[in-house]
Amino acid sequence: MKLLFIIISLLGVGLNASAQNGKTNFTVGSTKPVTNEAVATFAEGCFWHAEIVFQSLEGVRDAVSGYAGGTDTNPSYEKVAGGNTGHAETVQVYYDPSKISYETLVKAFFASQDPTTLNRQGNDAGTEYRSIAFYKNEKEKQVIENEIKRLTGLKIYKNKIVTEVIPFKKFYTAEAYHQEYIHNNPDNPYVSNVSIPEFLSFKKNFKANYKQ
Numbered sequence: 001m002k003l004l005f006i007i008i009s010l011l012g013v014g015l016n017a018s019a020q021n022g023k024t025n026f027t028v029g030s031t032k033p034v035t036n037e038a039v040a041t042f043a044e045g046c047f048w049h050a051e052i053v054f055q056s057l058e059g060v061r062d063a064v065s066g067y068a069g070g071t072d073t074n075p076s077y078e079k080v081a082g083g084n085t086g087h088a089e090t091v092q093v094y095y096d097p098s099k100i101s102y103e104t105l106v107k108a109f110f111a112s113q114d115p116t117t118l119n120r121q122g123n124d125a126g127t128e129y130r131s132i133a134f135y136k137n138e139k140e141k142q143v144i145e146n147e148i149k150r151l152t153g154l155k156i157y158k159n160k161i162v163t164e165v166i167p168f169k170k171f172y173t174a175e176a177y178h179q180e181y182i183h184n185n186p187d188n189p190y191v192s193n194v195s196i197p198e199f200l201s202f203k204k205n206f207k208a209n210y211k212q
Contacts, residue, residue, distance in 0.1 A: 033094055034061070034094075036096065036097075036098070037061065037094055037095065037096060038094075038095055038096075038097050038102070039092055039093065039094055039095075039136075040092075040093040040095065040102060040105050040106075040134075040140075041068060041090060041091070041092055041093070041134040041136075041168050041171060042054075042090065042091055042093065042105075042109045042132070042133060042134065043068065043069060043088035043089060043090040043091075043130065043131060043132040043134075044109060044112060044113040044115075044121065044131050044132075045089065045113055045120075045121025045122070045124055045129045045131070046089060046121065046124055046129070046195070047065035047066070047089040047090060047091050047174065047178065048065070048178070048181045048182050048190075048191065048195050049112070049121075049194075049195050049198055049199065050063065050065075050089075050090075050091040050112070051063045051064075051065055051091055051179075051180070051181070051182065052182050052183075052195070052199050053108060053112040053199060053202055054091060054093045054095075054105070054108065055211075056199070056203065056210050056211055057095075057100055057104070057105075057108060057208055057209065057210060057211070058099060058100060058208075058209035058210060058211055059095050059096050059098075059099030059100025059209070060093055060094065060095045060096075060100060060105075061094045061095065061096070062093075062094045063091045063092065063093045063094070064091060064092045064094070064173060064174075064179065065089070065090075065091055065173075065174040065178045065179055065181070066090055066091070066092060066171050066172050066173040066174045067080050067085070067087035067088070067089065067090055067171075067172045067174060068087060068088065068090040068132075068134060068168070068169070068170065068171045068172065069086060069087050069088045069090065069130075069132050069134070069164075069166065070085040070086025070087030070088070071085065071086045072084075072085035072086065072087060075087050075172050076175070077174060077175055077178065080128050081126070081128060083126050083127050083128060085128075086127070087128065087172070088127065088128050088129065088130050088132055089128055089129065089174075090132070090134075090171065092171050092173075093105060100209070102140060102143055103143055103147075104208060106133065106143050106144055106147050107147060107206075108202075108206060108208065109133060110147060110148075110151060110161075110163070111202060111205065111206040112198075112202045112206070113131060114157075115131045115151075115157070115161045115162065115163040116157045116158070116159040116160060116161055116162060117131075117162070118130070118162045122194070122198075123194075130164065131162065131163040131164065132163065132164040132165075132166060133163055133164070133165050133166075134166060134167070134168035135165065135166070135167060135168060136167075136168050141165060141167075144165050145165060148161050148163065148165070182195050182196070182199075
């Protein structure tokens, strides 16, 4: 969403994202789990994209954009973009395990990105865009590793999956203007030309129960 966004903006290219996809109106909820709710944490490039991927799934209450995986205890968008904090753009996914499984979330995580590109997703390059599946216990770690083995065995990708599988430590919520960015900025050139098409491609190819 950096260099490409600048180029597209200068060219004045834009599409109406809301006309292409009228289902990006997801409500921001509490950043703390509610009763019987679990939390999953993933990094897969631009967190604008990751937000709507997970928020579109039935059983997910909310996905909150933020930063994780690094050492800086007071990260900001500008600092993370500088590549010196160790953090990646990340989403915290709040979900109901009785409606959607952690296994499904992990499958959606891999299906909505290219996990073989090191420190990169599309035109977004840098360590802040690296692919990370954070686990909170050994069961989650096993689910992630099993999915990597499954995808590798099926030879879904030409290159090796480079997704980091690391224990979750701390999540830092991103600035308010990043939350629900796609819904709030449907005419942003990056949103209409990159984020929305990526989401529609995911939704077309990934079989799941989606919110109506």
